[in-house]
Amino acid sequence: MPASADSTFNHPTQFVQGWYWALPCKDLAVGRVKAISLLGRNLAIYRGASGQVVAMDAYCPHMGAHLAEGKVEGDGIRCFFHNWKYDAGGNCVEVPSLGRALPVRVRTWHTAEKYGMIWVWVGQTDPGSTAPLPFAPELEQVECDTAFGARFVKNCHPNVLLINAIDAHHFNTVHHLPLEIVFERQALNAHAVTFRNTTRGGDDAWLIRLIRPLYRQEVTYSLCYWYGSTGTVTLGPDFLHFYILFALRLAEGGKTEGQTILLTRQRSGCLGWVINRGLLWLTQQVGNYFAKGDTQVFQTIQFDLKTPIKADQSILDLIQQVNQQTAVHWGTWETVIIPERNLPT
Ligand code: FES
Ligand SMILES: [Fe+2]
Structure with missing residues (x-):
């Protein structure tokens, strides 16, 4: 757009x-x-x-x-x-x-x-108690151990980068996932929206048959997007979820500066510390997988979803969610006044 x-x-x-x-x-x-x-x-x-x-x-x-x-x-x-x-x-x-x-x-x-x-x-107004810091929904009240992954710059807007993880179709074309991802969108609050995979198909592929016993229901893959800029990814088998937070911000010229943060629940004692180092390392490998394959397209994309199809519904949902939030101007951080007649529908 x-x-x-x-x-x-x-x-x-x-x-x-x-x-x-x-x-x-x-x-x-x-x-x-x-x-x-x-x-x-x-x-x-x-x-x-x-x-x-x-x-x-x-x-x-x-x-x-x-x-x-x-x-x-x-x-x-x-x-x-x-x-x-x-x-x-x-x-x-x-x-x-x-x-x-x-x-x-x-x-x-x-x-x-x-x-x-x-x-x-x-922003010009106080965050108050209704605008929390970004979190992964399963970790809302949970103390976490963290590690930093890659810090990066991308030649496209943070909003566009976020789209990648909810672009259901590209999982098949770029990442060759033998599963059709179908997202369900839900508002977490006024500032965050979640997209959760709901599909249970894919059993004709050996990979899906192999991992299916690890999931009581559908394969866990969910995103939570905050302020149109920070995204959390939750994925992994039922007994072990991985959490990756992509903290993004707009840079000069419509580019993105980002920092990947790996998260896991705090575990007590020395053993807990060692386990968490291992888990964070594993989470990093999962994060690397995400970053692979798409890198080049974000250097050259001129995003303009002129011809949306059904598989692009989540992207349209995110565009709408971003446009509904209070906007501020670059540099001044003053609130953008949008004339009422021009409000997006
Ligand atoms: S005291 Fe800051 S410029 Fe003079
Ligand atoms: Fe991708």
Whole structure:
């Protein structure tokens, strides 16, 4: 679908308001500050003495120095240039040359840490309690062990990359899966949608006959898509599910920056630790399989679903779900106002 003002899907400068991955937790030690560019906006992101992560607009309200050049002090940050200090709320709390504070403020953004990643809430309104961080539905309340897989850049939009895992037809043509995948779509909440394989056919293929005893019902393969940008994959036999999270974000020019995160339930003790290392390694191999075969097509695709057929229904569903969510503009993160007459049907 080509980008248009009233369609967020595959739009190069407009995207869904939501939680976006920023950088791995371990890359931001207490007392350190980093410069990041996230969805067109430059930020200084630091970890204060209390361990809290603070994300604020990059430029000092005095003269515009990048605050990542400064120093973390307690839970605040001091600008390198003339030493003005801002607290974790972005309020100026000290101007040394004046001996007092000034009523100026740097814009700050909500942050959270999950699955070994720092996430930033991108949008004008607060996430509140109804916009959770992305999770795999089976792991909603579960403590997890995690490992990072590949970090990648793709020459297409995150929305388009997400389509790959629900493009039922391509599993047969590209990945030679001897099974017709049929998805059932369900809204998990206002920000996430799930697609679950419901087909039980394929028994004429030896591979399916071989794995069938591992499944009480249909072969488990389900996706959960958050904010049009982060996708979780759940698959594997009934006794052992693998979970892979693809954290994506829009990059300049309608491209994708992504980080694969492998997840498994926390298991206790030393044995649990060893088992989980093995499971995460296995999950990585599963993830590699996903990445194989399609790579080239995402370097050259000009996505435009001009001629949808029945097998493309899940893709149409995702396009609709993305377009229904609140959108924000690249760089400003201000809400996109869509004239009512142009709302997608
Ligand atoms: S530019 Fe930051 S204190 Fe002057
Ligand atoms: Fe694929």
